[in-house]
Amino acid sequence: MTSRSTQAETIGDLGEFPLISLITRNLTLPPAVSVGPGDDCAAYLINGSALTTTDMLIEGVHFRRSWSSPADIGHKSVAVNLADVEAMGGTPVAMVISLGLPADLPVTWVKEFMTGVREEAELGGVALVGGDMTGARDISISVTVIGETAGRGPILRSGARPGDxxxxxxxxxxxxxxxxxxxxxxxxxxxxxxxxxxxxxxxxxxxxxxxxxxxxxxxxxxxxxxxxxxxxxxxxxxxxxxxxxxxxxxxxxxxxxxxxxxxxxxxxxxxxxxxxxxxxxxxxxxxxxxxxxxxxxxxxxxxxxxxxxxxxxxxxxxxxxxxx
Amino acid sequence: MTSRSTQAETIGDLGEFPLISLITRNLTLPPAVSVGPGDDCAAYLINGSALTTTDMLIEGVHFRRSWSSPADIGHKSVAVNLADVEAMGGTPVAMVISLGLPADLPVTWVKEFMTGVREEAELGGVALVGGDMTGARDISISVTVIGETAGRGPILRSGARPGDxxxxxxxxxxxxxxxxxxxxxxxxxxxxxxxxxxxxxxxxxxxxxxxxxxxxxxxxxxxxxxxxxxxxxxxxxxxxxxxxxxxxxxxxxxxxxxxxxxxxxxxxxxxxxxxxxxxxxxxxxxxxxxxxxxxxxxxxxxxxxxxxxxxxxxxxxxxxxxxx
The missing domain is CATH 3.90.650.10 (PurM-like C-terminal domain)
Structure with missing residues (x-):
């Protein structure tokens, strides 16, 4: 008899907690993050004002599984948020991800998605510190990034002046x-x-x-x-x-x-x-x-x-x- | 001829930007929040370590429209996150909400949902500072709350000792x-x-x-x-x-x-x-x-x-x- 997790093909077979372990294992956290995934909240230090942005991507609206690889979708989910922190002139610090996933989704989809998430997070210099996971009919991905202004004010949309x-x-x-x-x-x-x-x-x-x-x-x-x-x-x-x-x-x-x-x-x-x-x-x-x-x-x-x-x-x- | 927005019954009729206006109008922001909804990120001050938690609620999984009023669902979406900040001994500061909404959803549903969100946010003392909105087959709600530890370390799950x-x-x-x-x-x-x-x-x-x-x-x-x-x-x-x-x-x-x-x-x-x-x-x-x-x-x-x-x-x- 083999254990269920080694034979698992869908996330429904694998179960919620093994899936969370799969996602959070081998996370490296920078010194600013004192509490990563696994408690009620993550905890970390912010230099200057905190910046926050969030984006939701939904299957059939923002992506199609037949068009985009799981890794592409992972990259995109992170990138769209990091771009918002960039657009304030800020530096990203911490990121949380919520996933709504159909029970028949292959575990490999989640693994490859998370590879894209990690690669993009590394490119942009942000730490994954927590998240949530639930069942859903369509894949639903919600990413929130918290950044810092580190010694200057944020660059707003409202500062353009004639002559610029x-x-x-x-x-x-x-x-x-x-x-x-x-x-x-x-x-x-x-x-x-x-x-x-x-x-x-x-x-x-x-x-x-x-x-x-x-x-x-x-x-x-x-x-x-x-x-x-x-x-x-x-x-x-x-x-x-x-x-x-x-x-x-x-x-x-x-x-x-x-x-x-x-x-x-x-x-x-x-x-x-x-x-x-x-x-x-x-x-x-x-x-x-x-x-x-x-x-x-x-x-x-x-x-x-x-x-x-x-x-x-x-x-x-x-x-x-x-x-x- | 009447304007479209006064006759609107579904959010598809109303359109994305009027819907965002409806959600964000009359928001009162505390002094710690320097940038609220409407720019690439919100900006606010954090006292001590930042705490972050996120939860996703999906129709058919966490709630049913026939069982729960929109206001109840608004209350619940906020409360589950504020409880996580409480459980670290922290004080909530800022909140972002992402909504995936079917185009045929009545505008009144969103209004009543936001009433619940605002009431619960007031009870818990958190400011709504931003969010995202998109189309979706099922109502998908993702809330992230950022809190502060304000001068002490967060209370973790790992500190219980025999005799406690x-x-x-x-x-x-x-x-x-x-x-x-x-x-x-x-x-x-x-x-x-x-x-x-x-x-x-x-x-x-x-x-x-x-x-x-x-x-x-x-x-x-x-x-x-x-x-x-x-x-x-x-x-x-x-x-x-x-x-x-x-x-x-x-x-x-x-x-x-x-x-x-x-x-x-x-x-x-x-x-x-x-x-x-x-x-x-x-x-x-x-x-x-x-x-x-x-x-x-x-x-x-x-x-x-x-x-x-x-x-x-x-x-x-x-x-x-x-x-x-």
């Missing part, structure tokens, strides 16, 4: 191009499709921007125009982008050509790449960031707005939930 | 009795059924125990025997409960009598009431706490264990996910 320069760091349009390819049944260009499956967050760029005196910052999750629109609203300014300034990456161009689409549409409207977009006083844009436009006074009749070459963009501006 | 006294504060067996009643189609006794729908956490009892020098503490979420088992394991001790010490509440007795069940089974095996269970040096049990047993040396052959009147309990010890 708008710049970005990271990929734009890759994930949207990848999604467009996947939706038509293609699995290439690989770089775009991989970007859709798991974003490549420009870790460190947010703190670099904060060090350079960024006046406002956001990560591009919904789409560049939509997210710069949040800065325009919060700051009470107009933002004017210069389309000639955008370098459109080769995979984005390839998808646009194959689908007979405007590649700038992916760059301006596509979300999920989690590039950093920030505003700087002239002459303060840091190395590695691309200037894409300017902050202007609002027109009192129009209010806060994002323009492209002085005009409203006619295409998609981003993505919202609950609308068809 | 075991005591509890709060309700035991009420939620389990309520669930048993509901499962048989009854809606009474009301007090027990209400406890199943939303626990009455003894707010302040955790800090009171910490002030009194509690050596170990946990909140009773899975069942008293199961949760004291976590203390026994983490502390490397045996715990012996004295069944004569338990005061069995009237609603628990009523359900047990109606179902011809042992009321002590609800008290020892029933979870979800989120009472506090702690160990103290003799003479240090604070007022309002009930002594229920003692911490003893482990028997080397048996290891950490929880006994009732010196013997193993034959009934249910608690609740795990994924097992039939």
């Amino acid at each position: 320069i708008v710049a970005v760091c990271g990929r734009l349009g890759w994930a949207a191009a990848g999604l467009a390819a996947l939706l038509r049944g293609f699995r290439s260009p690989r770089a775009a499709v991989d970007s859709q499956r798991a974003p490549k967050v420009p870790y460190g760029a947010g703190r670099q921007a904060a060090d350079a005196g960024a006046t406002a910052m956001i990560d591009v999750s919904d789409g560049l125009l939509a997210d710069l629109g949040h800065i325009a609203e919060a700051s009470g300014v107009a933002i004017d982008l210069d389309s000639a300034r955008f370098t459109i990456a080769e995979p984005v161009q390839a998808v646009a050509a194959a689908l007979n689409a405007d590649p700038l549409g992916f760059v301006l409207g596509g979300g999920e790449d989690h590039a950093m977009a920030a505003t700087f006083e002239p002459g303060k844009v840091p190395e590695g960031w691309d200037v894409i436009g300017q902050v202007r006074q609002i027109n009192d009749e129009v209010g806060p707005i994002v323009l492209v070459d002085g005009q409203e963009w006619e295409g998609e501006k981003g993505w919202t939930h609950f609308h068809p | 006294i075991v005591a509890v504060c709060g309700r035991l067996g009420w939620a389990a009795a309520g669930l048993a009643a509901l499962l048989r189609g009854f809606r009474s006794p009301r007090a027990a059924v209400d406890s199943q729908r939303a626990p009455k956490v003894p707010y302040g009892a955790g800090r009171q125990a910490a002030d009194a020098g509690a050596t170990a503490m946990i909140d009773v979420s899975d069942g008293l025997l199961a949760d004291l088992g976590h203390i026994a394991e983490a502390s490397g001790v045996a715990i012996d409960l004295d069944s004569a010490r338990f005061t069995i509440a009237e609603p628990v007795q009523a359900v047990a009598a109606a179902l011809n069940a042992d009321p002590l089974g609800f008290v020892l095996g029933g979870g979800e009431d989120h009472a506090m269970a702690a160990t103290f040096e003799p003479g240090k049990v604070p007022e309002g706490w009930d002594v229920i047993g003692q911490v003893r040396q482990i028997n080397d052959e048996v290891g950490p264990i929880v006994l009732v009147d010196g013997q193993e309990w034959e009934g249910e010890k608690g609740w795990t996910h994924f097992h039939p």
Whole structure:
């Protein structure tokens, strides 16, 4: 007779506590974390203000098991949160994950998911300190990251001033191009499709921007125009982008050509790449960031707005939930 | 022609951003919170070590819309997390909520849910500082609470020592009795059924125990025997409960009598009431706490264990996910 756990194929066979052990074993905790998983709460030290962000990813809404590997989904679940801490100019410290999982889910799915989680956490420098697990019909993943400001104020959306320069760091349009390819049944260009499956967050760029005196910052999750629109609203300014300034990456161009689409549409409207977009006083844009436009006074009749070459963009501006 | 939002009945009609506005309007933030909902992260100050806990509640697993009002579910989602901060002897500071919601969910459901969330947050003294929202087939609620230790170390599960006294504060067996009643189609006794729908956490009892020098503490979420088992394991001790010490509440007795069940089974095996269970040096049990047993040396052959009147309990010890 063999033990149940060695023969387990689904998490229902394995059971809750062995599954939690599988997830939490071999965790290395940094010195700032005094209590990791296994008690009622995790405990850790914060330098400066605490920053907190949370994201929920649900099967069928944010990912499909047939499109994304478990590791990709692990990477993505962590990356989207770390990008929010970057976008405040902060440093991530601690992370908790809640998982709602169907009982017939293979244990290997959870193992590979956690490999992605750990790899991305290491890339971004955050410690997994706790979580929760429950049954569910669809895989539901909720990640919360707590960061620290370490000696300076957070970079808000509300600090952009007329005369500031708008710049970005990271990929734009890759994930949207990848999604467009996947939706038509293609699995290439690989770089775009991989970007859709798991974003490549420009870790460190947010703190670099904060060090350079960024006046406002956001990560591009919904789409560049939509997210710069949040800065325009919060700051009470107009933002004017210069389309000639955008370098459109080769995979984005390839998808646009194959689908007979405007590649700038992916760059301006596509979300999920989690590039950093920030505003700087002239002459303060840091190395590695691309200037894409300017902050202007609002027109009192129009209010806060994002323009492209002085005009409203006619295409998609981003993505919202609950609308068809 | 009327505007869409005044006629909206489902959250799909209303749309994501109006729904977020509905949830975040009229939030009052305490001075420790410098950035609330609306930026990439919330920002706030922490006194001492940061404590973090998270719980996920899923429709059909943790609650049913036909059994629990939206307000009850709001209360419960917050309470289960605040209880974890209490169980470390901490003070809650900030809370984030992620919601996965079906597009056909009535807007009134979300409004009433948030009323429960706000009321419970006020009871427990925590500020809602951010969250996320997405579509989902089943209602999925993930709450993370960040607390502070404010000048002392957290009370862990691992500090119980032979000779310590075991005591509890709060309700035991009420939620389990309520669930048993509901499962048989009854809606009474009301007090027990209400406890199943939303626990009455003894707010302040955790800090009171910490002030009194509690050596170990946990909140009773899975069942008293199961949760004291976590203390026994983490502390490397045996715990012996004295069944004569338990005061069995009237609603628990009523359900047990109606179902011809042992009321002590609800008290020892029933979870979800989120009472506090702690160990103290003799003479240090604070007022309002009930002594229920003692911490003893482990028997080397048996290891950490929880006994009732010196013997193993034959009934249910608690609740795990994924097992039939």
